[in-house]
Amino acid sequence: MSMLPQWAMDALNILTQLLVLALGAAALAMIVMYIIDRAQTADAVRRNYPLVGRFRNLFTTLGEFFRQYFFAMDREELPFNRAERDWVYRSAQGEGGTVPFGSTKPMDKAGTALFVNCAFPLLDDHAAATEPLRIGPHARHPYDAPSFFNISGMSYGALSKPAVQALSRGAAKAGIWLNTGEGGLSPWHLEGGCDIVFQIGTAKYGVRNAAGGLDDQRLRDMADIDAVKMFELKLSQGAKPGKGGILPAEKVSAEVAEIRGIPVGEASISPNRHPEFDDVDGLLDMIGHIREVTGKPVGLKAVIGAHGWIEDMCEAVTRRGTESAPDFFTIDSGDGGTGAAPMALMDNVGLTIRESLPMVVDILERYGLRGRVRVIATGKLLLPGAVAWALAAGADFVQCGRGFMFSLGCIQAMKCHRNTCPTGVTTHDKRLQRGLVVTDKAERVARYADTIRSHVEMIAHSCGVAEPRQLRRKHVRIVQENGRSLPMSVIDFMPPPDGRNRPGDMPSQP
Ligand SMILES: Cc1cc2nc3c(=O)[nH]c(=O)nc-3n(C[C@H](O)[C@H](O)[C@H](O)COP(=O)(O)O)c2cc1C
Ligand code: SF4
Incomplete structure (x- = not known):
């Protein structure tokens, strides 16, 4: 030293x-x-x-x-495990959906859907393109929806500005629709030039008057926008049936407040149902009114619990005429996603899409309304197998929310309600939004949609049909408790004709 x-x-x-x-x-x-x-x-x-x-x-x-x-193991986490997330990341990056060695999915678990491949699958050059499908034939401006796979409603407010910009641009590139969710229409939804489905939630954000009711002039203005193709009246959402939208105060920025028509910095809580009606006639009146004012197809979105009201609605449509029917019915799964919802509802209320979709399809079929009311399924349908299952069960379209969030870079950090999302997807903090580069993520959104569609087509071809909408319940087998499978076509999802009265069954209003 x-x-x-x-x-x-x-x-x-x-x-x-x-x-x-x-x-x-x-x-x-x-x-x-x-x-x-x-x-x-x-x-x-x-x-x-x-x-x-x-x-x-x-x-x-x-x-x-x-x-x-x-x-965590590959198939362990919830709501989405690593294998599922990685599949979306890879397809969004353009690396395709191909994986090595063998499946890590337990295929013998009860409830698993297995597709029935045929001995002589369709040759690739015999495959057909999925044609656009018309929604709202009685509306002044029906919508020919080009894609069976689309983006589910996630509001601007829950999502950040760059997230909405990337979704809009990616949707335009992939030719799919973007549902606004209940937070109104922002300039960022329109930026990419994609088709828009405008959702009307219980607070009527974006088309409300000073008293919080529906403003016909604002509805008309909305319908004048060419990109707005349809209107979706939201009754409920899988993550929070019986509760309105919740946007925490820290996420109500000046811009979000202006688009919604609410005060800045105050939590945005919408009513737990539309105050204007409390029965199926009122619902059909409202749908008819919006269709009349806008001239565009109008449908509803709901998570299914009690099913008697669907039968009541079909009966009312039969009485009034098929033009009065909702143009589409979006069925959300009880385990659907959200920006913010009470866990009590999220964990416990509402049927999952695996049960509700075939049930609603069968009810519509029973009343002859199957072709009139287009069925849109949503809820954890983010991989090709789940999308193909929904189409086979009877859905005309699938909407996906969280799959597209993964394509934007979401890492399932589950902080969406806090304004601290580390990937910029659900935060209004400019510093965090820097991570989400719109041009890059728009490409990923489009690539994810394209990969899903091509892999659903692959499943359809393996089952011997030319395109995904030709899949039927006979093409699917459901694994039972004993490890053996049953064709989905023989499983009874349907409430009995007098289902509202069967002991233990759920009526319209339990
Ligand atoms: C961040 C976020 C915001 C959402 N906002 C809405 C909304 O405004 N309106 C709505 O009907 N559903 C909303 N949802 C639900 C989705 O539209 C969808 O029904 C649900 O997440 C199930 O689909 P998924 O499993 O593909 O996400 C939201 C979901 C998420 C994750
Ligand atoms: S990264 Fe986390 S906070 Fe951000 S969107 Fe995904 S789950 Fe929500």
Whole structure:
């Protein structure tokens, strides 16, 4: 040490003193924290294990982030596991949906849908293109929807500006529609030039009058926009049946507030149902009114629980004439996604799409309305198998929300309600939005949609049909508890004709 020059000795002295000071401060801080932990009454672990108990909170928070990288198996996580997310990432990056070695999906689990391949699949050059399908034949401006796979309603507000911009541009590129969700129409939805489905939620954001009711002039203005092809009246959403939209105050920026027609910085809570009607006649009146004012197809969106009201609605349509029917029926799954919803509803209320879709299709069939009311299925239908299943079960279209969020770069950090989304998908924080580069992500959105469509076509061809809409329930077998499968066509999803009266069955209003 004595060999060191004086300046180095001085620096070493200062460093030693700083170290002693830092250690002293740390020791003091630990003593203070120890006393605080012992004295506080709110947290039992910290009270019993002062200082050490604090690591529990830290690890719980970090665990949420690290689990998916280090500990979770490929098929373990919820709502979407790594295998599912990775498939979307790869297809969005244009790497195709091809994987090596073998499936990690347990194919013998009860409820699994297996497609029935035929001995002589269709030769690729015999495959047919999926034709556009008309929605709203009685509207003044019917919509010939080009794609069977589209983007589900996610509001501007829940989603960030660059996310909506990328979805709009990607949707235009892929030729699919973009549903606005209930937050109204922003300039960013229109930016890419895609087809738009305008959703009318219970608060009528974007088309509301000062009293919060429907403003016909604003509806007309909305319908005058050529890109707006259809209107979707939202009754309920899978993640929160019986509860309106929730946009936390920190996400109500000046722009979001202006588009919605609400005050800045106050939580945006929409009513838990449309106050204008409380029965199927009122619902059909409202649908008829919006169709009359806008001249465009009008449908409804709901998650299914009680089903008697659907039969009531079909009976009312039969009475009034088929023109009065909703032009489409979007069925959301009880395990659908959301920007923010109470866990009590998210975890417990509403049937999943696996049960509700075939049931609604069968009810429409029973009343001869199957072709008149186009069926749109949504809820965890983000991989080709699930989309093909929905088409085979009777859906005309599939809408996907969270699959497209993954294509935008969502890492399932599950902070969508906080304005701190690390990937910029659901935050209005400009710093975090920088991560989402619109031009790059728009390409990914389009590539994801294209890959889904081509892989659903592959499943259809393997089953011997020329295009996905020719898939039928006979092409699917559902694995039962005993590990053996049954054709989906023999499974009874249908409530009996007097279903509203069957003991234990759910009527319109239980
Ligand atoms: C961030 C986010 C926002 C959403 N906003 C709406 C909305 O405004 N209106 C609506 O009807 N559904 C909304 N949804 C639900 C989706 O449209 C869809 O029904 C549901 O997530 C199921 O589809 P998925 O599993 O493909 O996401 C939202 C979902 C997410 C994830
Ligand atoms: S990364 Fe997390 S917070 Fe952002 S959209 Fe995805 S789940 Fe929500």
